[in-house]
Amino acid sequence: MLSYVHGSSLTPLLGQTIGESLNRAAAQFGDRDALISCHQQLTYTYSELLHAVNRVARALLHLGVERGDRVGIWSPNTAEWMISQFAAAKVGAILVNVNPSYQLRELDYALTQSGMTVLIAARKFRKSDYMDMLSSLRPRLPSLRHLVYLGTDASPGATAWSDFIELGDRVDDSALAARERELQFDDPINIQYTSGTTGAPKGATLSHHNILNNGFLVGEVLKYSEADRICVPVPFYHCFGCVMANLAAVTHGAALVLPAESFDPEATLQAVETHRCTSIYGVPTMFIAELGLPNFADYDLSSLRTGVMAGAPCPV
Numbered sequence: 001m002l003s004y005v006h007g008s009s010l011t012p013l014l015g016q017t018i019g020e021s022l023n024r025a026a027a028q029f030g031d032r033d034a035l036i037s038c039h040q041q042l043t044y045t046y047s048e049l050l051h052a053v054n055r056v057a058r059a060l061l062h063l064g065v066e067r068g069d070r071v072g073i074w075s076p077n078t079a080e081w082m083i084s085q086f087a088a089a090k091v092g093a094i095l096v097n098v099n100p101s102y103q104l105r106e107l108d109y110a111l112t113q114s115g116m117t118v119l120i121a122a123r124k125f126r127k128s129d130y131m132d133m134l135s136s137l138r139p140r141l142p143s144l145r146h147l148v149y150l151g152t153d154a155s156p157g158a159t160a161w162s163d164f165i166e167l168g169d170r171v172d173d174s175a176l177a178a179r180e181r182e183l184q185f186d187d188p189i190n191i192q193y194t195s196g197t198t199g200a201p202k203g204a205t206l207s208h209h210n211i212l213n214n215g216f217l218v219g220e221v222l223k224y225s226e227a228d229r230i231c232v233p234v235p236f237y238h239c240f241g242c243v244m245a246n247l248a249a250v251t252h253g254a255a256l257v258l259p260a261e262s263f264d265p266e267a268t269l270q271a272v273e274t275h276r277c278t279s280i281y282g283v284p285t286m287f288i289a290e291l292g293l294p295n296f297a298d299y300d301l302s303s304l305r306t307g308v309m310a311g312a313p314c315p316v
Contacts, residue, residue, distance in 0.1 A: 014251065016212060017089065022050055032255070033046075034046040035082060037258045038260065038274075044079065049086075054168075060093065068187075069093045069118070078150065089208065090180055095190050096110065099237050103133075107133055116143060118145065122150050123151060125262075189206065222308070228279055229278055230278075231259060231272050231281065265290045278306065279306045
């Protein structure tokens with residue numbers, strides 16, 4: 001039996017799994033916006049997000065994903081990234097965040113070292129052809145049983161996302177509910193790889209309790225509520241995106257706004273203006289790039305009230 005010792009606080013920690021947190025948000029804030037992906041022109045309410053997550057979770061069950069299996073996500077910021085994050089949590093799989101900038105050697109290490117059995121991947125990002133890299137590595141990865149590419153096009157040895165999510169329709173809701181009942185909030189749920197400045201990247205294994213409360217307490221400090229909209233130009237593969245944004249939002253019923261698949265200063269400010277964002281995230285170089293736009297003064301940013309700057313010291 002585990003026990004928890006923490007400093008005095010008026011804010012009790014959440015004793016929930018990540019899936020339970022999404023279920024509660026959908027029950028409480030069902031018709032409110034949960035996720036707006038500007039570059040994909042997609043909007044999900046909390047009810048719609050839960051439906052999409054449950055469908056993908058059932059698809060993972062159809063693939064035979066067991067509690068504790070490693071499911072990877074290798075993609076820039078998309079709606080599918082967040083949906084996959086919560087779907088993996090609902091079936092008790094450990095999500096492995098793969099940096100979209102990884103090249104062949106780094107990718108090989110992360111896939112092999114984590115023991116990944118399922119990988120959900122974009123087809124390409126910037127100048128990197130993900131499909132070519134994975135084709136060359138696949139014969140050396142016996143544990144990787146299933147490869148899912150985002151999009152609708154079929155690929156040799158892989159499943160298209162559109163076909164993958166249809167697999168969820170073959171699994172009954174009761175099977176997912178039964179799996180969720182097995183889970184504990186102390187279960188490992190996420191592996192994040194460090195930069196590896198002193199050698200190969202280190203995989204940090206995190207629990208539901210760990211990251212859900214990190215996100216929740218960030219939201220508490222920023223006084224988030226269902227009225228907030230968080231502009232998220234930071235990457236999901238890093239804890240800044242998938243914890244401080246995604247989990248802070250869901251634990252408070254706030255909406256996430258994705259300006260682009262990766263950082264674009266103009267798209268970021270346009271997202272704030274269009275969707276009346278109340279909070280904005282970024283590292284100092286992102287804020288410098290936004291402030292440096294020649295037309296910075298043309299954007300209506302009056303809706304902003306808070307945000308987070310992290311990753312490096314803030315210059316004056």
